[in-house]
Amino acid sequence: MNQLHPDPGSWEEYLERFIQGNVGFGPWGAHVRDWWNLKEQKNILYVFYEDMLEDPSREIQRVVRFLGKDFSEEVVDRICQHTSFKAMKKNPLTNYTAISSTIMDHSISPFMRKGICGDWKNHFTVAQSERLDEYYRREISGTELTFRF
Template structure:
């Protein structure tokens, strides 16, 4: 598959890395037959996907941590739109419900989801922190172009012309379905600030009661310190050709507000203006501050 490293797929006007997507894999995702017991994690890239994959996996371990120590997150919760999906799904732990992941837009997956009672966990993050993290990911991922400059990357993000499309459309699209789907909205910020409360919210949504000891196990094994050292989580299993972590780590900082170290006052003003124009009338209650 290395010959597709520099391939770009255009799907419904959105750019996606061809190294992990094909027209066939994307079409298959849109017509995927969800089961009522499925749990689907949806995020825009760099919104805490790996963190939530780890958390959701831990919910179903029931104290038996072999999968956490021996299976990478992408095998425990494969992306339904990626080339490797069918192979990974066939090897899944059948004692668990199907734990799935996607970065795709709501309009592509919602028709299939509405035919089932599958549960959706939608995780979002302050878009400024998403942007900074995605910028660094472009620098280490061999299947994404190296950004010409941070300023150009900001412009591309605001215009929605970068890889995976518009953050604004992604968030608004999925959160508009809260009444139509069994969907729980979680943010990176609340996970960071009140992890135990977030675990309990997930517990209620998933119908998986937890005792204090089980909560502690989830919190310990989903901490940044644990995940950054685990090669089942930190993507160190992948070759340097795919993810080159020599200059920047996949799990870089795990903090809130890192964007302040990168944005100039002019960038911040421009970003806030676009954010207000696109999100101001959305009616969504989003927990982050833009200053």
């Protein structure tokens, strides 16, 4: 749907290109490791989507503290409402429907789909899942970075 990227081909073809690192931003592992390692040199806060789904208020409060701010509970609640997946999916400024279809073609797929974790299980075969698991272990080895699955 993002017309600025090359055609992804079939799911099988895209997965192969992903594992080979032939996608936007290059190899996933190097991209993630490089940014993760910057936390030692730069003032970076990492926020994980699964944590946002689990407790949006807690994660927004982490961001607020990271920024050196102190918001009231009411303000944090309003931020939670406006940044919920449901609200953002309806908002043309966050769902990209305000952008020309020559750039983001929503007739192919909406930019914001379901907002859930684990939907990959509905798309990967067992063999693909095992292959990606091996890729993940290889790419993240040697770091303390862990993702929730």
